[in-house]
Amino acid sequence: MPYDLDRMSALGFQDAAAALAVAQFGPIVRRLGRGKDGGRDMEANGVLVWSGTDGSPGEAWDGYSVFQVKHHERPSRSKADAQWLWAEIRKELMAWADPDSNRAQVPKHLVFVTNVRLSPEPGAGGLEYVGTRIEEFFADLADTSQDVDPVASERRARRQRLSALKRWKVVEGNQLDAWLDVHDGVRRAYGAFLTSGDVLADLIRLNPELPADKLEPALRVHARNSLVRDRNIYFDEAGGEGAGVPLDRIAVDLPVRVRATGEAARTIAYTLDRGEHVLSPKISTIDKPRHIVLTGAPGNGKTTITRFLVQAYRAAMLAEMTSLGEDHSEVINGTEQKLKQLRRTLPSHRRWAIRIDLAEFAKGYIDNERKSLMSFIARQVTSQTYSRKLEPWQMKDWMATWPWFIALDGLDEVSEPVVRKWVISCVHEFIADAEADYADLLCLVTTRPTGYVDEMSKSQFDRLDLTDLTTAEALAYGHLVTEIRLHTDSARIERVDSLLRSAAANDNLRHLLRTPLQVQIMSIIAEGAGSLDPDRFRLFWRYYDVVARREQAKEHTRFAEILRDHGQQVLDLHERVGLELQRRSESADGGTATMSEEDLAAIAWHVLLDDEFDPAGKDSRLLERIVQAATHRLVLLVPRAEGYGFDVRSLQEMMAARRLTTGALDTVLERLQLLAPSPHWRNTWLFAAGRIFSEPQDHQHERLIDLVENIDAGVVDRFSSIAPVGPYLAWDMLDDGMASAKPKWLRRLVDLGMTAIDYPAPQPVEDFISLAVRMSEFRDDLRIRVRDSLKASLIGDTSSRVNATSLMTGVGAYTDAVPAHPDVRLLAQVKPEPGRSARPDPVGAWEYFNDALENLAPDDVSADVADAAAALLAARTRPLTSDERTKLEATALSPDATELLEVALEKVVRVEPKVAAACFEVARTMTARRELAEFVAP
Structure with a gap:
């Protein structure tokens, strides 16, 4: 039977061709990895036995054979396909003949594998056309009468090289159909590529053991409902208000760096490319690690990325379903259009997709329901489809039958030690179980980098680190979100765009245009208040102020009066709720960062009481109105699934920071000293430090810098001489921009940050390469301090020299990729002071x-x-x-x-x-x- 080979992407088809070649000829065929392969997609050294057309033994090839895969994205089923294939083959033959190519060994046999179908019709068929063209190519090369100057020597060299090639063969789509008929294991593994039409309608054909009567309706309803329910992202989730905005309008493909190789990539493209491969351990051409950990700073768009990827896979799987409504079709079309803008198509390798909030999953431990991740998935699908209860084993059978994509979002929100360890073990167990069943699974885990120490198995997970938006990307995203919010008001859109361009040209503001969340907030501030501040605390605080003022200015709303008359109490409520939720989310019984209406009312009661209102008496109505306002929206506090909280974690952390910095300076600094080492509190800590620097109190700034410089001194409970906190706090403070107003603070922080390279290797030096470059670009005196620190480290012991060299190498690669001042580029070539010897390593x-x-x-x-x-x-x-x-x-x-x-x-x-x-x-x-x-x- 014919198979839908055209559905496959180039990556998927190359994998399938390799799997079929191995199945057909045995392990003598070796699949080669990606990258520059010298024209070799597969190779074999030994005997390849080709079957005859009737199944009888055919010819045997003994020697070195090379397979080259040729995928046509849009075959026309006409003579044009044969012409296309010949053009591709001719390019390969010319490359093999070229003495100056990187193709060292010319094979004895060459096999071209293609998805195009060539007619076998004698005299007029595509198969004969391609064969004739190849024979003519060799005949032309063999014609010595054409060996005339000035190209005679070149022709002789080409003829000599290709004389090693004795046989060739074309394996086209019809032949691949026959191989797929024979090799059931390959056919099943590539079913998501090859199966057309409504997948869910034919579960029994995919696997007769599946309980299709229960599973098919549940999966169908879950997929359709999720497609529509999860389409919108609300601007109040990322700094705004109003109706939800489709993911396919707001999503962008964010830049990442692959930790293992240092290569730059794009998150959506990288993940979708990985998903185009069959990842079943039995047949996968991808070596471990197969799965992905995506790390990103607060506001970097991790959740939006995971939601869009899940939608892309849902859209691909449901696109041919017959029972779709207009809303479903609209989402699929919108997703397809967004992918087209990103120069992608809907995934060819269709995967059943689901997104899991790891904080929600962690509540199972807290509630003493410590079930497996598969049990949680089964329960979630059941609850969202109103179907009969699905059992974990049914979902497990489904995963063994059909490819999956699972996004596990928010590992950083599971911070309590015991719970985090349990969650990670559940994920590892899930991955191991899928591997044991030879399931085709792609798993993506997201987390903040602070506090993540590669707990996900390095043998199973690649690590991608989200990097900053470029200035051009940030301005483009700013225009996008402004246009979505202001619709067709071109004058206001241009005003915001102009202010963002001005910020991009300002050395003190440019660094804020780095994450989607910050760009979006800057867009809202530019629309409402106009002016922008140079650090994150004031940026986020100004956002609260803009939103609060906008709410206060609304006429004829029952909550505007509360904000006008009791704005201070409303702010106090935000601060206390922010700190309480930050505290709860760290503890084992905190679960997700929400609180009940009763808890919210209790905090509001204390807010009023502390200001000497009478919440139990004459001011009880005020208390009630404040709580009622929160049930709709109270500036940043919003109702959530199981209570009330902040839709954006960074806004919660900013409010918690305001509460932490309320009180006497000594008390505030004691809190900050306690919280500084904790990854869970790091963003809150930075907001708190930013608030201190936002006040023109030089003595407070001095005290805070002193605290950071001495935070590792005399500490005996966290290996501070091996894993210090101070240098990394210094880099974070520099990155934040809070100290940019005064060079004296910048110098001290740079000096402290550079001490990181003198701590024992290996340090995560790559984490502050871009910042070292940015500081060096910002001021010459800072560049000199970076240079002098490198010089000193280059005459230290081996540990210091390794770190300094690593930083210099990173600076060189970074400045090769982005515009940089020539003096900054020279940091990659720093030499130790002449005549000074390196410090010897300690002995004994x-x-x-x-x-x-x-x-x-x-x-x-x-x-x-x-x-x-x-x-x-x-x-x-x-x-x-x-x-x-x-x-x-x-x-x-x-x-x-x-x-x-x-x-x-x-x-x-x-x-x-x-x-x-x-x-x-x-x-x-x-x-x-x-x-x-x-x-x-x-």
């Missing part, structure tokens, strides 16, 4: 380590320290086992044990980078897992 490191443990270990921690020491010794040569890591983490929870280990490791970590890496990861993990909410006064 392990002897010192053993002596310290033997002579200094108190009896009450000696056993734990011995376990930790054994784990660290193992880390020299291999990754830690789960048990070793657990023992090391347990030891790190003891301040006495940690202090002892830190002393003992003083020399070791300078000469053992793998041990340093293990300590660094454990230190960051334990810092992330320390719950601090109970110590933070609300």
Whole structure:
């Protein structure tokens, strides 16, 4: 039977061709990876046996054979297909004949595999046309009468090279149909490409064991309902108000850097390309890791990206369904148009897609319903389709039958140590189970980078790091969101565009045009208030002020009066709710960042009482009105699925920061010192520091800088000499822009930030390459400080030199990719001071380590320290086992044990980078897992 080979993308077809070749000829065929392959998609060294047309043994090829795959995106089923294929083959033959090409070994046999179908009709068929053209090519090359100057030597060289090629063959679409008929395993693996029409209507054909009577209706309703329900994103989720905006209007393909290779990519394109491959372990051409972790700073658009990717896969799967309404068709068409703008099409490899909020999943642990991720998926599909209860095993069978895409969004919102560990173990279990069933699964996990220490298995997950929008991208996105909000008001749109262009030209403001959320907020501020401030705290605070004033100015609304007359109490309520939700989301029983109406009313009651209202008496009506306002929208507080909260986590963190910075300076700084090491509180901490810098109080700025410079001094419970906090806080503060008004603060922060390279290798130096370049571009004196720090580190021990060299290499690659001043480019070529020798590495490191443990270990921690020491010794040569890591983490929870280990490791970590890496990861993990909410006064 004919198969729908044309549905496949180029990537999918190349994988399918490889899988079929392996199935047809056996493991002698070797699939080659992506990239520059020298014209080799597959190769074989040995005997290839070709079957005859009647199934009888045909000819046998002995020697080196190369397969080249040719995919036609839109075959016409006419002679044009044969002409296209010949043109492709001719290019390949010319490349093989070229002595100057990168194709080192000319094969003895060459096989062209294509999806186009060539007619076998004698005399007029496409198969004969291509064969004739190939024979003419060789006949022309063999004609020595054409060996005349000035090209005679070139023709002889080409003839000589191609003399090694003895046989060729074209495997076209009809032949591939026959192979697919024979090789059932390949046919099933590529069913999502090859199956046409309404997939869900024919589940039994896909797998007779599926409970089609229960599963098909549930999946159908879930897919259709989800397509419409999840289409809109609301501007109040990202800094605005009004009706929902379709994802297919607001989504953009954000830039990322692939952590393993350093290559630049685009999130949607990279993920969809990965999804075009069959990822079944039995047949996949993609080596591990197959799945993706996407990290991004607050407001970088991670959730929007995951939602759009899920919609793209839903649209691809449902596009040919017969039972669709107008709304469904509108979403599919809109998604297709957005992909077209991104120079993509609907995914060829159709996947059943679902997005899971990991904070919601984590509530199962909190509620003592510690079920598997598959159980959670089954329950979610059941609840959203009003069908009979689906069992996890039914969903498991469905995953084993049909390809899946699952987006696990918001790992960073699961911060409580025990719950986070359970969630990650559930994800790993889910991945392992899918692999054991040979399921075709693509999984995408999102998280903030702060606090993420590669807990997702590196053998299973690639890491993509979202990078900043370029200025041009930010301005384009700003215009898009402004146009969506202001519709056809061209004068106001141009005014906002003009203000954003001015910000892009301003050295103090340009750095704010970096994430979709910040660009959107700047657009709203530019429309309402006009002026922009140079740091994130004032940007977000100004947004609150603009929205509040806009609400106050509305006439004939029952809540405008509350905002006009009691704006201070409303702000106080936002601050207290923000801090309380930030506290709750850190704790094991916090779940998602929402609170009940009763809790909201209780906080509002305290707000009024503290201002000496009488919420239990004559002002009870005011209390009621404030709570009622929150049930609709109270500036940034909005009703959510299970209570009330903030739709944008960064806005919650900004309000929490305002509450934390209310009070005496000494008290505020004590809170900030406590919270500084915690990844969960880092964004809140930065907003709090930004608020301090927003006030013209130089002594407060001085105190805060002092705190950051000394935050690692005398600390004994977090390996501060191996995994410091201060340098990274300094980089974050510089990145935020809060200290840009005064060069003296910038210099001190740059000096502190650059000390990161003198801590034991390996450090995540790549995390601050772009910022080092930005600071160096901003001021010459900062560039000189970066240069001098590099010079000093280049004469340090091996650890310092490795980090300095890594930073310089990164700066070189970065400035090659973006415009940079010539003096900044020279940072990639810094040399140590002439005549100065590098500091020697410490000697006797392990002897010192053993002596310290033997002579200094108190009896009450000696056993734990011995376990930790054994784990660290193992880390020299291999990754830690789960048990070793657990023992090391347990030891790190003891301040006495940690202090002892830190002393003992003083020399070791300078000469053992793998041990340093293990300590660094454990230190960051334990810092992330320390719950601090109970110590933070609300």
